[in-house]
Amino acid sequence: MSKSLPKRSEDYSLWYNELVKRAGLAENSAVRGCMVIKPYGYAIWEKMQRTLDDMFKRTGHENAYFPLFVPKSLFEAEEKNAEGFAKECAVVTHYRLQTDPDRPGKLRVDPNAKLEEELIVRPTSEAIIWSTYKGWIQSYRDLPLLINQWANVVRWEMRTRLFLRTAEFLWQEGHTAHATEGEAVAETRQMLDVYAQFAEEWMALPVVKGVKTENERFAGAVDTYCIEGLMQDGKALQAGTSHFLGQNFAKAFDVQFQTKEGGLEHVWGTSWGVSTRLMGALVMAHSDDEGLVLPPKLAPIQVVIVPIYKTGQLEEVMERIRPMQMGLIARGISVKVDDRDTERPGFKFAEWELKGVPVRIAVGLRDLEAGTVEVARRDTKEKMTLPLADIVNSVDQLLADIQQNIYQRALRFRETHTTRVESYEEFKQVLDTTAGFVLAHYDGTSETEERIKEETKATIRCLALNEPDEDGVCMLTGKPSVRRAYFARAY
């Protein structure tokens, strides 16, 4: 609280890192690339989890839990998947430590406790789960199999950033098996819709739904669908993916089922996931130079009440605050009363602004005598004097307004940062000025995509599902194109 945050306009990246730490969301740990998720950050993640979990259950999924470790021989069974993750795997090779004979009081790996087969710490769980599904699926009656898992995974990233890219992260991974290709594709699309709904209605983050190009596809998938959000620095962020796996894993792990007609076929698979990366998206989409701006639906504390008083008055003010507090709680609103006698109101205001509490109510005896309280909304910083008598309804409405407003603000930002360009020159110019999403024609080849990436650091975020067909020519090669792609520099 001692010094102000770096400004977004001066150093967006530093602003983000400092904000995440100072608001109490997360910090770096003693383990390279791994973070500690602090209580306030974890409380937001818990709200995300609870909401998503309810959505998964309403769409027929059940939770289960599979091992953290994947034996190497299973890991390598689906070749593309293995190849895609091999370079960033943490590998367990031993199962015991012993006293180090050379350094008293210290431990070393026991050379006699080497595993016969190395264990991979799961970077994703397709391999271990499909090897299990082989035992669960015999007949069409066992399908569809609709399972989700909440878990930690490890990907040994070289350059890490709190929430956005960490060696260990928390996520959910859905893994489903179906009798037909059509059902599996429908499941893939359904879960993409669930993610988009969550992003827009709960995170207040507008997203583009689309499909990845081959270059950006999940290793082992036939198609990767994604939702892409836009951050305030004009960079895109992939906020969730849903993969149609075809029969790739079913074939790699020999998962076949007896059809109604008595035949034997490989099942069709999907997998889909969102992670603690969503926390990074939430921070970067809405927050400002004073601190976090949280959508009310995900804020651990929705309203903070700060008593304003002179020495000796605290008890009297607190007594007047209590009915309001109880009224808000009864309405299902989470309230914090900051009755610390060690800090001044100005300090408290700044602290709750930093933490992104959507609504702040300041209550002093003079206001109370007039039958009013002072209400400040975090998103616009607007202050209002509102009648105490109707405060619960007012706050309830205000929270709904804030949720809407920050969504609309993010949507307007995306609209003003989505540009259609007709030439490569224009493309590069937009990237270096307004940035954001750039919709451009390209010839559909990996080579062109790769060259654009090398020259501009922009990648194809997706081929948007709602983007209409439009004849055009590739901005780079002049070859024909039938639809624009969403390009952007991205996290």
Added chain:
Amino acid sequence: MSKSLPKRSEDYSLWYNELVKRAGLAENSAVRGCMVIKPYGYAIWEKMQRTLDDMFKRTGHENAYFPLFVPKSLFEAEEKNAEGFAKECAVVTHYRLQTDPDRPGKLRVDPNAKLEEELIVRPTSEAIIWSTYKGWIQSYRDLPLLINQWANVVRWEMRTRLFLRTAEFLWQEGHTAHATEGEAVAETRQMLDVYAQFAEEWMALPVVKGVKTENERFAGAVDTYCIEGLMQDGKALQAGTSHFLGQNFAKAFDVQFQTKEGGLEHVWGTSWGVSTRLMGALVMAHSDDEGLVLPPKLAPIQVVIVPIYKTGQLEEVMERIRPMQMGLIARGISVKVDDRDTERPGFKFAEWELKGVPVRIAVGLRDLEAGTVEVARRDTKEKMTLPLADIVNSVDQLLADIQQNIYQRALRFRETHTTRVESYEEFKQVLDTTAGFVLAHYDGTSETEERIKEETKATIRCLALNEPDEDGVCMLTGKPSVRRAYFARAY
């Protein structure tokens, strides 16, 4: 469903393993010692989690998340803790795989990707958490620090059993820091009470609260408190532990705070945990030769409704079932209607018995005409014909009765399997006949405790908190004793 379960009286151990698998709770995985928790088992665990999490929050705790990995240098900082867990640690030594030059399509550990410092997969998180607390605690204002974590941990056990002892398991671990010894001891005892309340009121498992002897103490703790339950084979099971850590970890990780008076002192710590082991306790405490018997408060499905019909009548019966189903749901009761047209009622009855659904309602047209339904309770297998008009109230009451009844049954079992003995002969005889808890005097030394363990396989489960002082003599050495200890063979 094809063959019946092994009987408890014939092979308790086989009965347990088969039941866990056939009821769909868990199964062994492709990874040595690691299990897959299946959807039905996970649904019970989720209910446990939700309940415990609420209890932790009501007692002022917040959740957070700390890294899966512990660098070896941190791991070894608290010597006793390190020594206690060193022999069962999974160790990550490399962070990359590469194509095996000798075996095309296969992978091997990349010898150039060796970690400078090995990472221990957490067997418990004191080390990583206390190294973090050093940064969080400066002043008495930062205390108490009351944090809980839901996580997976790994202990490389050589002999594993589903839920009871697995290489990886899920648990929660609370880690708190306090300004005074008194506060830390009070926290340790409070969490023991929380665990006991959960075990008794939710799991319907009566437990003995006590403190462990030095031999059985958590590595690094000053005192380990525990709750001990009794299984139907007369063996005890430790269902939760709460450790008073003194200043051991604060000293090992140099966590000091400025006192109100301006001094500098090490903080006092606690840690406490329960794990998926509770699932094993739940199964072994109540279930019978037909399958699971679940306490209604933790049953994922509390009531199953089975329509009884002749060909062509299903739709009519279902239509009559719906209002009852809706009424039960409105009362907050979880209901499953088993409308499968592919299985006969007898098959369905056996399946839901195996899965331990507390109440089964069979509904046929003839009953409906008489305004009744047939209700069967899982715990006593009693069948009743009850009026349809009042069925929601009846079922609600019945669920409460079942919860009470299985608790009382387990309590009676414990009472008839708790024996006070006066001699070592008697002690050994009881262990080999009724088994259960044996209350005996011993001289309080580790040597005597160790010798008893070697000769009888019985350990001191705890020194019970409510056991009165009583002068006596050690059954083995004849030396004086002031209180009886709880002995048992144990899981």
